[in-house]
Amino acid sequence: MNRIDRLYMEMIRFYQGDPRHIQHFVKVHSFSRLIGQAEGLDEEQMYILEAAALVHDIGIKIGMEKYGRSDGKVQELEGPAAAREMMTRLGFRENVISRVEYLVGHHHTYKDIDGLDYQVLVEADFLVNYFEDDLDKEHIRKSAEKIFKTETGKKIVKEMFFPETFQKSETWAQDALQDLEDFIEEQGIYIRQ
Numbered sequence: 710m711n712r713i714d715r716l717y718m719e720m721i722r723f724y725q726g727d728p729r730h731i732q733h734f735v736k737v738h739s740f741s742r743l744i745g746q747a748e749g750l751d752e753e754q755m756y757i758l759e760a761a762a763l764v765h766d767i768g769i770k771i772g773m774e775k776y777g778r779s780d781g782k783v784q785e786l787e788g789p790a791a792a793r794e795m796m797t798r799l800g801f802r803e804n805v806i807s808r809v810e811y812l813v814g815h816h817h818t819y820k821d822i823d824g825l826d827y828q829v830l831v832e833a834d835f836l837v838n839y840f841e842d843d844l845d846k847e848h849i850r851k852s853a854e855k856i857f858k859t860e861t862g863k864k865i866v867k868e869m870f871f872p873e874t875f876q877k878s879e880t881w882a883q884d885a886l887q888d889l890e891d892f893i894e895e896q897g898i899y900i901r902q
């Protein structure tokens with residue numbers, strides 16, 4: 710198992726008995742990975758993004774245990790040190806730990822987003838929270854217009870919540886066939902029928 714997957718298993722253990730929070734970070738990790746790849750983040754940025762997505766809500770449990778609340782402020786206060794402790798134990802490099810610590814400590818702050826890893830993490834968290842918090846469409850639309858910056862994130866939010874913006878044309882099947890024929894002609898490929 711690679712180090713990211715060990716962190717994944719460790720976060721499942723951390724939230725043992727709490728499937729809601731486990732499934733939350735699983736989804737945020739999956740959307741982060743997808744958006745990050747599509748937006749061309751390099752290997753190091755992807756590594757940081759994946760680690761940050763897995764641990765981003767680590768402060769919720771600690772906040773609940775310590776103060777009986779888990780708002781953004783408590784998370785940003787308690788999350789970074791917990792993330793550092795877990796990642797140090799698993800042997801992550803210092804530069805990775807310190808950026809993840811920063812992202813965990815800022816993921817509820819939406820101004821001054823200072824990198825694609827940060828932007829993608831925020832978008833992935835919103836994609837999941839819109840659904841899990843059962844927000845109405847108007848709220849989602851207004852929020853998404855402010856938050857989403859990447860083309861991939863914008864596409865996913867539209868596909869998932871506003872499919873009417875992607876209605877297929879009446880002739881989509883014929884169009885696709887015509888595109889294929891044009892391509893074959895362009896390439897000079899002969900297909901025997």
Ligand SMILES: [Fe+2]
Pocket residue numbers: 733737765766834
């Ligand atoms: Fe989250």
